[in-house]
Amino acid sequence: MEPFQNVKSIVTPLDKVNVDTDQIIPKQFLKLVQKSGFGKFLFFNWRYDENENVKSDFILNDPKYNKSKILVAGDNFGCGSSREHAVWALDDYGFSVIISSSFADIFFSNCFKNGILPISLESKIIQKLLQETNVVEVDLENQIIRTTSEDISFTINSHKKKILLEGLDDIAQTFQFEDKISEFEEKSTVPSVL
């Protein structure tokens, strides 16, 4: 995983609550067996009509936001299915920061595995960011979102911050505790399946 760099971009305002992972990446695109190439299917049913024509009223179809790396959305973002394809699609499309008033647990966890920074902020700040039209900077190291009018600080678990900043491989980290895992297995009373 690449280390997380500061992000400077305009924000894409997705003014919806309860955006579920079925909307982020509909099921017909879950059949692929690789991790790449999901960006073109992001929010597919909102971006395209049934004849696959572009729906001009959907925010992602406004060319103004083509280069945006920051998505701002309403409460409970990423709820529903555990599909990591949702994060792969956001990443592949070009988003590296998702800001919402709250996230569903599995989606939140999936973000960190793919170098995406999810930021939770109070609803009233989300409402302000949804109106923000200038470039903003997300500085993870200092935990600040800089807009033209103010600096907004955000909290993040220090362990998760480290993972993103250093781009750590989770599994390699875990293998450092190999002896502890073996020790646990020797004591475990839960029988094998087979």
Add this chain to the structure above:
Amino acid sequence: MGKTLFEKIWESHIVVEKQNEPALIYIDRHLVHEVTSPQAFDGLRMNNRQVRRPDLTIATMDHNVPTSDRSLPILDQTSAIQIKTLENNCKDFGIKLFDINSPNQGIVHVIGPQLGITLPGSTIVCGDSHTSTHGAFGALALGIGTSEVEHVLASQTLWLEKPKTFEVRVEGKRNNPHAVTAKDIILSIIKNIGTAGGTGTVIEYRGEGITDLSMDQRMTICNMSIEGGARAGLIAPDQKTFDYLRNREYTPKNYESLVDSWKENLKSDSDAIFDKQFILNINDIAPQVSWGTNPGMTCDVDEPIPSPDEFSNGDVNQKKGAEKALEYMDLKSGTMIEDIAIDRVFIGSCTNARLEDLIEASKIVQGQKVASNVNAMVVPGSQMVKKQAEEMGLDKIFIDANFEWREAGCSMCLGMNPDILSPGERCASTSNRNFEGRQGNGGRTHLVSPVMAAAAAINGHFVDVRKLDLN
């Protein structure tokens, strides 16, 4: 201070613990399916890693398998490739697979308990959010993403932040337990706590309203914990739990001694304190029907659809969400639920496709015919459920009534296989999610219990099943 059941299971599975950091938790059971695993196995290959404990790992194919004639080839090439990929991965890494022709094939959350793979007090993960189902047995069961699937395959552990605890106490007794089901209890809970009400928590369902339930019904409750936003749902195991798991194909040999220790340890202490609490009294609850595009948008069968104002309780964003939902569902506030006509009926999914669900639905269907404008299908949760139902003659009851009787799989719960709604079609569904397009692009889903779905199939519109003779 006493401990909750969750805390006891958590503490007994800590491999590494550091202050203010996630704990490394040991995983006792890993269930794998075709959709969320290919990239995980690829990751192992790229890094030259093995599966640490194939003996704690079980795979099946459920999400995109066809539910029609299994002797025919799979027409959808991308589905066929994904299924073949799982076969190859299981072979390469030495994992036991219940493939499309296995008598044990089925929805992963239906077969785990049926085979005695799910055990009380264990930790269970699967790359599927409805893993919470297994919590009905007093297991800590978590849905995970594909990166975590890879992590568990490689290390049999997961880094997890300790969730908070949430007591959902269900008090009272249902007047008519055949008409008001476990599905109605869990939909009522979600309607009250909201779809994010359980975020960051593990729910423990307690009280007489829960202990009264059978294991099949308890699984329906825990299954939809994720729809309330929770990380997992738990029910303390009791005699019903222990009896259910005895003598299953993979029940451990030392089962009785395990039961003895579970009886002693697997319950929340009387002085345990939960971080959060919600109490539901079920004495007078009604069958539930969802009207919107998330499971919290649900009302009683004898109620009109609420206005966005009533639903949102002053929250502007929720109000906008409700307006959008009504538009998508092509419904109007004030419409009585029983006046809503339906086109399709789906009885299936990891929520409601176990034997008891099919028995209850069959009582309504027996001797009746599906309304002429309705297409209805039953998709048993597993091949074993299908076989048991057929031994009882349930297949004939459904087929005689013009239901389709299918092979096991996730089917129209998420429409990854050919079982999907057409745009605009309205479905009474026993599944768990009514998201936009979930059952097919433009499809409109109403979540209901199996008896409510069966009654809607016969009548062509929703019916309050309390009016029917179900005994």
